Ligand SMILES: Nc1ncnc2c1ncn2[C@@H]1O[C@H](COP(=O)(O)OP(=O)(O)O)[C@@H](O)[C@H]1O
């Protein structure tokens with residue numbers, strides 16, 4: 241009961257996590273937010289102030305708006321490709337009768353043991369002008385000179401998918417795994433073909449996992465900047481690259497802070513929308 | 529629906545292997561149309577596997593399955609027209625009760641208006657009218673089980689298959705559902721195969737009980753027949769509380785190991801001198817301080833070693849006939865106390881000879 245006095249235990253247990261969040265997330269983000277109102281004087285020089293110059297810039301400059309659009313578009317494409325490519329292995333792992341399921345899971349997680357940068361760079365050896373594909377095509381005589389396969393939007397999406405697919409597969413797998421097998425059996429005995437049972441039972445009940453995986457892929461893709469840097473051409477930037485350039489090249493910290501807050505708000509609102517939506521569908525999940 | 533006495537379901541030497549595991553080891557089974565048959569046996573004896581093979585969810589390794597005179601081994605699941613009810617209900621959690629019950633009808637080209645009518649009727653039968661708009665999670669366990677039953681019977685299946693449908697319910701609900709189930713089955717006249725490990729359910733519900741152990745059929749017959757005339761040691765021990773007394777057949781009874789001659793009405797054609805076991809049900813032995821003389825009955829002295837008080841009855845462990853016998857007797861006033869000297873009355877008609885294989 242509430243009026244039996246204040247129970248401090250949950251707060252004591254939560255304290256370390258809350259403290260870490262406060263120190264490592266909330267305070268730095270607050271500082272960034274404050275920075276967005278500072279005044280830019282010259283390269284690497286700024287003055288504490290409370291003015292809206294940076295924000296006006298952001299709202300007026302169409303280039304930033306285009307960057308948002310491009311970021312949302314590439315993230316959405318990446319998310320869709322991950323969902324389509326991820327469902328099949330997730331379904332397979334969840335339904336296989338193979339005894340050593342953990343081995344399949346291990347294969348899925350194995351890439352995480354290799355540095356992210358290395359994984360992205362490895363594509364240069366595959367698709368670059370000196371890469372395996374070009375070498376093979378040259379050797380076969382299909383082409384006379386190396387063709388340019390890298391540094392376009394498709395390779396950026398490919399790199400992002402390469403990095404994000406395991407997140408999608410794991411999320412879908414977990415929700416498929418939690419579906420009662422008898423539900424499909426029940427649907428089948430009631431007259432469904434295998435495909436109809438999938439559409440009527442398995443797919444709708446795995447939507448929470450698909451949604452969670454999609455959100456993760458979208459947000460992680462939307463916040464990335466290394467992949468476009470390594471695998472993209474000059475036009476294939478994401479919003480994160482603008483932040484990187486503004487801070488690292490132009491040394492304009494106040495503007496960089498402003499753009500960071502924009503990206504955070506953008507991706508944060510997606511998470512919030514998802515939270516609303518999942519709050520509803522949790523209801524269905526908790527049934528069995 | 530075919531109400532003739534024809535066999536609705538027939539299994540012919542059905543065998544099922546899961547890799548190394550032999551789940552079903554050659555089962556023959558004939559189930560009359562409209563009858564209620566129970567597969568009874570301990571957990572892991574292959575009951576579910578048999579049910580799943582009939583439903584088409586597993587494929588027999590060998591053998592044939594016939595339904596209504598048609599061999600169905602190669603008919604896909606969705607064309608078999610069987611109603612299956614699972615132990616855990618298996619209602620679709622994301623669909624309303626209406627959509628759950630209507631599910632099978634949607635795949636049978638039933639017109640919309642007719643679907644609505646038949647769903648309402650099915651809910652009427654399971655005595656849950658008006659819950660169409662709710663979701664399964666909004667119903668209690670017992671109600672969900674009724675919906676699962678409604679979903680299975682609304683398609684008018686050739687055979688209704690029930691896999692331990694009552695075992696997830698708590699005890700008093702279970703007895704209520706048992707009566708319900710019997711009523712619904714009688715009302716609809718559906719051929720029903722019921723799987724359980726609960727002997728009380730099996731005896732109460734069935735026209736025929738098939739006792740199974742270890743992938744094989746042990747005995748089949750009417751409940752009272754199986755209960756009173758167990759054909760094997762397994763059946764005798766699995767159903768109720770039985771005493772098994774080793775002995776040898778004599779011309780006028782069975783000579784037990786301690787030399788007592790036990791009266792026996794039916795030696796089942798076993799010749800004199802055969803070593804057998806005598807099955808003596810715990811509730812058929814009568815304890816008293818003294819017994820009026822009776823033909824064809826034996827009265828022996830015994831001593832109560834322990835008792836298990838159960839309210840209407842007591843289960844005694846009585847030292848007699850050179851062993852400890854289980855005796856279940858109703859309690860009239862007070863049970864016999866521990867250490868009481870009593871007389872046991874054993875009637876010839878209650879001694880069942882069990883040949884040794
Ligand atoms: N899909 C399966 N794979 C491997 N073994 C199984 C499978 N299904 C059942 N078995 C085995 O077959 C035997 C019979 O199981 P089951 O039919 O479920 O028994 P029951 O329903 O009588 O408890 C058990 O030993 C069980 O472990």
Ligand SMILES: [Mg+2]
Pocket residue numbers: 572575576577
């Ligand atoms: Mg079972």
